[in-house]
Amino acid sequence: xxxxxxxxxxxxxxxxxxxxxxxxxxxxxxxxxxxxxxxxxxxxxxxxxxxxxxxxxxxxxxxxxxxxxxxxxxxxxxxxxxxxxxxxxxxxxxxxxxxxxxxxxxxxxxxxxxxxxxxxxxxxxxxxxxxxxxxxxxxxxxxxxxxxxxxxxxxxxxxxxxxxxxxxxxxxxxxxxxxxxxxxxxxxxxxxxxxxxxxxxxxxxxxxxxxxxxxxxxxxxxxxxxxxxxxxxxxxxxxxxxxxxxxxxxxxxxxxxxxxxxxxxxxxxxxxxxxxxxxxxxxxxxxxxxxxxxxxxxxxxxxxxxxxxxxxxxxxxxxxxxxxxxxxxxxxxxxxxxxxxxxxxxxxxxxxxxxxxxxxxxxxxxxxxxxxxxxxxxxxxxxxxxxxxxxxxxxxxxxxxxxxxxxxxxxxxxxxxxxxxxxx
Ligand code: SAJ
Numbered sequence: 001x002x003x004x005x006x007x008x009x010x011x012x013x014x015x016x017x018x019x020x021x022x023x024x025x026x027x028x029x030x031x032x033x034x035x036x037x038x039x040x041x042x043x044x045x046x047x048x049x050x051x052x053x054x055x056x057x058x059x060x061x062x063x064x065x066x067x068x069x070x071x072x073x074x075x076x077x078x079x080x081x082x083x084x085x086x087x088x089x090x091x092x093x094x095x096x097x098x099x100x101x102x103x104x105x106x107x108x109x110x111x112x113x114x115x116x117x118x119x120x121x122x123x124x125x126x127x128x129x130x131x132x133x134x135x136x137x138x139x140x141x142x143x144x145x146x147x148x149x150x151x152x153x154x155x156x157x158x159x160x161x162x163x164x165x166x167x168x169x170x171x172x173x174x175x176x177x178x179x180x181x182x183x184x185x186x187x188x189x190x191x192x193x194x195x196x197x198x199x200x201x202x203x204x205x206x207x208x209x210x211x212x213x214x215x216x217x218x219x220x221x222x223x224x225x226x227x228x229x230x231x232x233x234x235x236x237x238x239x240x241x242x243x244x245x246x247x248x249x250x251x252x253x254x255x256x257x258x259x260x261x262x263x264x265x266x267x268x269x270x271x272x273x274x275x276x277x278x279x280x281x282x283x284x285x286x287x288x289x290x291x292x293x294x295x296x297x298x299x300x301x302x303x304x305x306x307x308x309x310x311x312x313x314x315x316x317x318x319x320x321x322x323x324x325x326x327x328x329x330x331x332x333x334x335x336x337x338x339x340x341x342x343x344x345x346x347x348x349x350x351x352x353x354x355x356x357x358x359x360x361x362x363x364x365x366x367x368x369x370x371x372x373x374x375x376x377x378x379x380x381x382x383x384x385x386x387x388x389x390x391x392x393x394x395x396x397x398x399x400x401x402x403x404x405x406x407x408x409x410x411x412x413x414x415x416x417x418x419x420x421x422x423x424x
Contacts, residue, residue: 178208328395
C-alpha cells in the first residue's frame with residue numbers, strides 16, 4: 001500500500017516544512033497542532049514562523065487543497081511526530097510532548113500504518129513510543145512484539161536541517177532511517193523518497209537516535225574548543241580570530257568560531273540527552289556544554305570592566321550618560337529567533353546591572369521581547385553607533401558586518417563574533 005495521506009503532528013520549525021514538502025508532492029497532508037493560532041494561520045495559507053521560502057510553499061499547498069491543519073488528529077497512512085523534546089530539571093529529557101502526541105494518534109491507527117518519530121530524542125525513545133502505543137492498542141501488533149510482521153511499523157527518522165536553510169536541506173540532505181524492523185525501515189524510505197533527493201541511510205532506531213545526538217554534540221564540542229581558545233587568547237593577548245584563521249590553513253584542521261555562547265533549541269540541548277544516558281562516560285560532552293554555557297558570564301564580565309574603564313577614563317562625562325549598545329538578540333545570524341539565545345541572556349543581565357544605560361539593536365524584530373520591555377531601548381544600528389560608548393557585538397547579522405571600521409574604532413568594543421577584527 002502506498003502512502004496517500006500523511007499526518008504530521010507538531011507544526012513547528014520542522015513539522016510545518018515537512019508537511020509542506022509532502023503536500024508539494026501532491027500527498028494529502030493533515031497537519032496537527034495544539035496551537036489554535038498556528039492552525040488558523042496555516043489554514044489561511046500563511047505561516048507562523050520565519051523560514052525563507054516556506055511561506056510560498058505553504059501557501060501553494062493550502063490553496064491547492066493538499067495541506068490542511070487541525071487541532072484534532074484524523075486517520076492517515078503515515079504519522080510523523082515532530083513535537084519539541086526539551087529537557088527538564090537536571091538536564092533530563094522530557095518526552096511528555098511526544099507521549100501526548102502519540103497517545104492522541106493512537107485511536108486512529110489501523111493495520112498497515114507507519115508511525116515515525118522525527119523529534120530529536122534520547123536513545124530508547126522510539127522503543128518507548130512503540131511501547132506506549134502497544135499499551136493502548138492491544139488489538140494491534142507492534143515491531144517490538146513481532147518484528148517485520150507487525151500491523152504498525154515504527155521508525156526514528158531524525159530531521160537534520162539547519163534553521164534558515166530548511167527548505168533546501170529537507171530535500172537535499174541525506175536522511176537517517178532507523179526502523180524498529182527491516183520492514184519499518186523499508187516503508188520509511190518509501191515515504192521519504194516522496195521528496196528527499198539525498199540518500200536514505202538505513203539503520204536501527206537506537207543508532208538513528210544516537211546519530212542525531214552525536215551530530216549536534218560534535219558541533220557543540222567543536223564550538224567549546226573555539227570558545228576555550230578565545231579565553232586562552234584573551235589571557236595571552238593574542239587575537240583569537242587571526243589565530244584560528246592561521247591554524248585553519250593546515251590541511252587537516254578546521255576550528256569553528258568562538259561566540260557569546262551556544263544558542264538554539266538543538267545544539268545546547270541534545271548533548272544533554274547523551275549525558276543523561278551515560279553520565280560517567282560522556283565526560284567531554286558534558287564539559288563542552290559547561291564551557292559553552294559559561295561564555296555569556298565571561299562576556300558580561302567584559303562589559304562590566306569596559307564600563308568601569310569608561311567611567312575612569314572620561315572624567316568629564318557623567319557616568320549617567322554612558323550608553324552600552326548590545327548588537328543582536330537572535331541566537332544566530334540573520335534570523336529573528338530569540339529563543340535560547342545567549343545574546344538575550346547577556347543583554348538582560350547587562351540591563352539589570354546597568355539600568356537606563358542599555359540600547360539594543362536587532363534588525364530582525366520590530367518589538368522587544370517581554371523580558372526586555374522597559375529595561376532596554378530598541379534602537380536602529382545608526383542610533384546605536386551614534387550614541388553608544390560601549391558596543392557589545394553579539395550576533396553576526398549581515399547589517400553589522402557592513403559597518404565601517406571607522407564608525408567603531410573610537411569606542412570600547414566587545415566583539416564576541418570577531419566581525420570587525422578589533423577585539424583580541
Ligand atoms: N555557533 C558558534 N560557533 C560556530 C557555529 C555556531 O558559536 O562556529 C553557535 C551559533 O551562533 C548558535 C549555535 O552555535 O548560537 C547553533 O547554531 P548552528 O548554526 O550551528 O546550528 P542550529 O542550532 O541552527 O542547527 C543545528 C544543526 N546541526 C549541525 O550543524 C550539526 C542542524 O543541522 C540541525 O538540524 C539542528 O541543529 C537541529 O535541529 O538539531
